[in-house]
Amino acid sequence: MRVVEVTAFGGPEVLSMARRPEPEAGQVPGKVRVRLKAAGITIADIRIRAGLYVDQMGDLRPPFVLGTDFAGRLLDPAPGPGGTLPAGTRVAGTVPWYTDLTGQGTYAEVIWADPEWLAPVPDDVDFTAAASVPLAALTAQHGIEQLDLPPGAVLLVTGASGVVGRFMVQLASAAGLRVIAVAYEGDESELKVLGAKECVPRGEPLEVLRQVREHVPDGVDGIFDGALLGTVAMAVLKDRGVFVSIAPDRVPVSERDIRVEFDRAMPDAVRLKGILEKVAERELITRVADVMPLEEAAEAHRRAESGHRPGRIVLMI
Template sequence: MRVVEVTAYGGPEVLSMARRPEPEAGAMPGKVRVRLRAAGVNVADLRIRAGLYVDQMGELRPPFVLGTDFAGTLLDPAPGPRGSLPAGTRVAGFVPWYELLDGQGTYAEVLWADPEWLAPLPDDVEFTAAASVPLAAITARQGIDQLDLAPGATLLVTGASGVVGRFAVQLAAAAGLRVIAVSYEGDESELKVLGAKECVPRGEPVDVLRQVRELAPDGVDGVFDGALVGTPMLAAVKDGGVFVAIAPDRVPAAERGVRVEFDRARPDASRLAEVFDQVAARELVTRVADVLPLEEVAEAHRRAEAGRRPGRIILMI
């Protein structure tokens, strides 16, 4: 089968097409095979490929296969969150790549999957849209849970134009929070439709902080740091508030009684199935920026790093 390997740490040019043996039925007890149709390109993929997490990678070294989000069809029957899933079922999910550190990601034609990673796809959710959802939505859902803010509290969401940030805005607003969204210019109207109360344009942290203080003079109750700003944005939080980071190298040191949490998404098939029901019902909205074939993975990484269009870049497989 075709895979994309990281051959060394570096720029997009280190990504190379390769062939590996296709998984055989029953070879890994407890796991099932999924034939992939689409895979998402995540910020973590870019950072791992660039070597930013080398010290946290254990013994794993190139060559390895990147990728967390996926959508495809089951090759083997599997238990599901709402009953058995027969072979041929359309499914999506995400690989806890960073916890496993076995180098077996979703930039491949066939994947071994734990059934706990998998949710069935509603018929009207396409593979490309589905591959943009799992990691981002679960990261946002679990991050909002970690914040544990009461209805009416003020939450600052950085990176609100991105896929994770957009889900955080929607889920926080549904929980009754007053959301201040840090967004790309031009996204304000859409984010307000999705639930943001106010928006401030992205920019240097000092400029963002000044505008946030104009909207929340005493500081915000919490920050969901979808833009990976880290320490500079801690100043937006009032004493005794809470800050949730989603990258291990962007977790600020706690101060002023601020509770600092690291949100590393954990697979949850039941919750993911609920998310896809909401996506199908248009209660949650995702965004796909570009769709490219697997062979153009280096270009996909270049576009993701350039940030030309907010949203998830999807690889068609």
């Protein structure tokens, strides 16, 4: 089968097409095969490829296959939320790449999947949209729980234009929080439709924080740091507030009794099933920025790193 391998740590040019044996039924006890139709490109993929997480990867070194988010069809029946999922079922999920550290990701035609990763995809959600959802939405949902803020509290969401940030804006608004979104210029109207009360244009961090203070002179109750501002953002956080980062290397040191957390979402079939149902009902909005063939994974990474591309870039397989 075709896969895309990381041949060395570096830029997008280190991604290369390769062939590996296709999994056969029953080879891995407890896991089932999924023939993929789409795989989402996440910021984690980009940072792993660049070598930013080497210290957290144990002995795993190139060549390996990137990728966490996927959508496709089951090749084997699997237990699922609500009952058995027969072969042929449209499913989506996310691979716990960091905990498994097998180097077998979703930039591939067929993967092994634990049934606990798999949620059925509603008929009204296509494969590309389904592949844009799992890790981002689960990260945002997990982040809401880590923040644990009461209704009416003020939450600063950096990186609100991104896939995770957009889900966080929606979920935080639904939880009754006052959301201040740091986003690219031009995204303000859309983010306000999604639930943001105020928007601040992305830019030099100190200027961003100055503008945040104009909206909340006393500071915010919580920060969800999707843009990875890190320590500098703590200046607008109240004493005893909470700071949640989506990257382990950008979690600041606690000060002023501020609780700091790293948001690493894990696969959750039951929760993902509910999220996909909300996407089907338009209660949660996802966005796909580009759809590109697997063979163009390197170009897809270049586009993802080049700047403002609202939504997930998805590889078609």
